[in-house]
Amino acid sequence: MIAAPEHGVRSQSRLTPMAEHGQPEPSIDRYAEVILESAPSTLRSSVYEALFVHGLDGVLITSADGRTLGANARACQLLGRTEHELIELGADGIVGRRDRRWREARETQAREGAFRGVFRLRRSDGSTFPAEVTTGTFPDGDCPRGYVSFRDVSTAEAEAARAEPGTRTAAEVVDDLESISDMYIGVDADWRMSYINAQAEARLGVCRDEVVGEDIWDRFPELLGTAFESTYRQVARTGRTATLEAHYDEADLWCEARVHALRRGGIAIHFRDVSDRRATQQERERLLTAERAARAAAERARRDLARIATHDELTGLLSRAGLLQEVDRVLAGRPEARLTVAFIDLDRFTLVNDSLGHGVGDRLLSEFGRRLTALAGPADPVARFGGDEFVVVLVDRSAEEVGRFAQQVIEASRQPVDVGARLLVTVSVGLATATGPADLGILLRGADAALHRAKDGGRERAVWFDEQMHVESVRRVELESDLRTALDRDELFLEYQPAFDLRVERICHVEALVRWRHPDRGLVGPVDFIPVAEETGLIHPIGELVLARAIEQAGRWAHLPEFRVWVNVSPQQLADHGFPARLAAQLDRAGLPAHRLGVEVTESALADGSRVGEVLERIHDLEVAIAIDDFGTGYSSLARLGEFPVDVIKVDKSFVHDLGTARGEALVAGIVTLARAIGAHVIAEGVETLAQLTALSALGVDSASGYLLARPSAPEHLPLTIPTEASYRWRLGVHPSVGRVPRRSSSPER
Numbered sequence: 001m002i003a004a005p006e007h008g009v010r011s012q013s014r015l016t017p018m019a020e021h022g023q024p025e026p027s028i029d030r031y032a033e034v035i036l037e038s039a040p041s042t043l044r045s046s047v048y049e050a051l052f053v054h055g056l057d058g059v060l061i062t063s064a065d066g067r068t069l070g071a072n073a074r075a076c077q078l079l080g081r082t083e084h085e086l087i088e089l090g091a092d093g094i095v096g097r098r099d100r101r102w103r104e105a106r107e108t109q110a111r112e113g114a115f116r117g118v119f120r121l122r123r124s125d126g127s128t129f130p131a132e133v134t135t136g137t138f139p140d141g142d143c144p145r146g147y148v149s150f151r152d153v154s155t156a157e158a159e160a161a162r163a164e165p166g167t168r169t170a171a172e173v174v175d176d177l178e179s180i181s182d183m184y185i186g187v188d189a190d191w192r193m194s195y196i197n198a199q200a201e202a203r204l205g206v207c208r209d210e211v212v213g214e215d216i217w218d219r220f221p222e223l224l225g226t227a228f229e230s231t232y233r234q235v236a237r238t239g240r241t242a243t244l245e246a247h248y249d250e251a252d253l254w255c256e257a258r259v260h261a262l263r264r265g266g267i268a269i270h271f272r273d274v275s276d277r278r279a280t281q282q283e284r285e286r287l288l289t290a291e292r293a294a295r296a297a298a299e300r301a302r303r304d305l306a307r308i309a310t311h312d313e314l315t316g317l318l319s320r321a322g323l324l325q326e327v328d329r330v331l332a333g334r335p336e337a338r339l340t341v342a343f344i345d346l347d348r349f350t351l352v353n354d355s356l357g358h359g360v361g362d363r364l365l366s367e368f369g370r371r372l373t374a375l376a377g378p379a380d381p382v383a384r385f386g387g388d389e390f391v392v393v394l395v396d397r398s399a400e401e402v403g404r405f406a407q408q409v410i411e412a413s414r415q416p417v418d419v420g421a422r423l424l425v426t427v428s429v430g431l432a433t434a435t436g437p438a439d440l441g442i443l444l445r446g447a448d449a450a451l452h453r454a455k456d457g458g459r460e461r462a463v464w465f466d467e468q469m470h471v472e473s474v475r476r477v478e479l480e481s482d483l484r485t486a487l488d489r490d491e492l493f494l495e496y497q498p499a500f501d502l503r504v505e506r507i508c509h510v511e512a513l514v515r516w517r518h519p520d521r522g523l524v525g526p527v528d529f530i531p532v533a534e535e536t537g538l539i540h541p542i543g544e545l546v547l548a549r550a551i552e553q554a555g556r557w558a559h560l561p562e563f564r565v566w567v568n569v570s571p572q573q574l575a576d577h578g579f580p581a582r583l584a585a586q587l588d589r590a591g592l593p594a595h596r597l598g599v600e601v602t603e604s605a606l607a608d609g610s611r612v613g614e615v616l617e618r619i620h621d622l623e624v625a626i627a628i629d630d631f632g633t634g635y636s637s638l639a640r641l642g643e644f645p646v647d648v649i650k651v652d653k654s655f656v657h658d659l660g661t662a663r664g665e666a667l668v669a670g671i672v673t674l675a676r677a678i679g680a681h682v683i684a685e686g687v688e689t690l691a692q693l694t695a696l697s698a699l700g701v702d703s704a705s706g707y708l709l710a711r712p713s714a715p716e717h718l719p720l721t722i723p724t725e726a727s728y729r730w731r732l733g734v735h736p737s738v739g740r741v742p743r744r745s746s747s748p749e750r
């Protein structure tokens, strides 16, 4: 820290030793004092002269009225001027003319006869140096003379300071104060400014010569009432150093002010312009705030994501992942807890969604979720697995309690839901409980199997997972893994079931049906593995394989006139937008005219809405025929049928089997009428009796298939006409119009 300059000029009396300035050499005063005491006046003047001419100090001789009468060589040397110049300049000219201290020093001299202090004296080149200045009077004959004696203290005192480390000379201090980038103001005990460095001059827009000696509060009245004032006063009062950082409005600066007391009274103020640092700090604070905000946002997003991952958005219930987590948490607290999984599914929910719209469906699900939560215990996690599947894990409940819970759920679902219209839904429940340590995955699979059993059993009921289901579910898991290798091992193949044109009793098309020759289980039918394939996504490669084989085979039947091969296409294949393009590519590769192929889609696939419609349109554009399979068993509204490009309606075998009854006949008649209305053909399948065949023919059905006519078989065993024993025309005494289909060689396609 920089010591304060010692410019306590006003309080210094004559001959006060300059304690702060190290060890001064014996000064002219001291010589004078000693000599004058004893010497006669002539000796005195010769002594003065000797000192004037040879002294180490610069001396100006002044008249009583203050004019400079002469200057010694040393003065000329120190100030870089000629004696003549110095006489012209006057004593006042060697220090700043407006330095009040100087003025006051002169006043002191006039009053007390002498004065001493440190001033910066100006050389002719404008540079300055610290000088210890002494003034006094001496008698010269009758007229008293004055003198101004000065000595450059910068070197001498710097040396003194070096000899005595820790001690700083006034000159050094002054130089330091001038060289530092801080602003500096020294204030004396009466609040007058005793020093102000060049920095402060520049920054505060004042001139040193003007302000030195001035009352700080007069000069800078804007300080009054500010933190600056209170701090300065406090330091002056307590003598304790203080620091403050505040905005100095007048100069629009952010200042850090370090204020300390001076030994002789008064204070020293170091200012530093910290505007840049403040700006940086403010910028840093702004960035910090922004960063904090960003971090909070990220944290919120993370929590949202975690919530999304663990919760179902629509109902706010747990998701599958959330349920797993929650159950883990329960088991961590109670490893022996007995867990029961209730798998709950809304019956025919797709029907609601499809006919009343997703908005209604969503409200129904939300409401059901609320009811379920109300019925479950506070410790029982409730989840929605997407779609209309809900899962409740019941913790430590007896079989009776679980049974009651399931019954309550079924009853709760029966309460109508008001969604604009009053909606009635029912649920089926599958239940599975752990006897040993619980594995949620196994329990879920068990409850799911039980749920399917409940649905198959007529819905709106609860079914417990049992041993047989366990065997089945194990079988299913095995099947799944076997199916993955079935494709590689080429275990899948197609059989073809013919359908016959009822007018001419001649084969008009075949339906390709996939089979699996399982290495251990023998022949596995599609009913047993297609659902597994659909669940695992294996349906895509399987579907591609079936299409490729069927197209290839259709090419071999090119010689049969107006002959078409139908292929079953699963809803998942239809949901794939790339499907039509791949279909086109396959046809192209095989060189098969598109009208030789047809795809059968189930009614339920149509319930999926617009996307399927788009895919069907593109298939239609290829001129591949489209049939609605199992018509009448799905839930698609008849009204929507017209929206799709349908060429053929296939009457489900269940209706064919009902043909003996009035209801059955009315149904088939209705389907035929509907088909005519949309310009579609009607194919009946599952014909097992001649009576059914006759009835279908009478109802105007275009073609038929069934075990009566032919079982699915390898292509080479394909019968081309209705076998005689099954021919209703033959029975009726009408000979089939065509007995044989011409061989490929003899009859090119029409």
Ligand code: C2E
Residues within 6 Å of the ligand: 497, 512, 513, 514, 525, 526, 527, 530, 546, 567, 568, 569, 570, 600, 629, 630, 653, 685, 686, 687, 688, 705, 706, 707, 708, 712
């Ligand atoms: P679907 O499309 O309704 O096929 C007709 C099913 O009825 C065939 O069973 C057929 O063998 C059987 N069937 C034919 N005539 C009679 C009859 O007179 N009486 C009785 N009771 N049944 C008859 P399959 O081959 O077991 O196929 C079952 C289902 O598997 C098919 O029903 C179809 O939905 C599906 N499927 C078959 N092949 C494929 C395929 O390549 N891809 C896809 N996605 N599904 C296929």
Ligand code: CA
Residues within 6 Å of the ligand: 511, 568, 600, 629
């Ligand atoms: Ca079919």
Ligand code: CA
Residues within 6 Å of the ligand: 629, 630, 650, 652, 653, 685
């Ligand atoms: Ca069918």
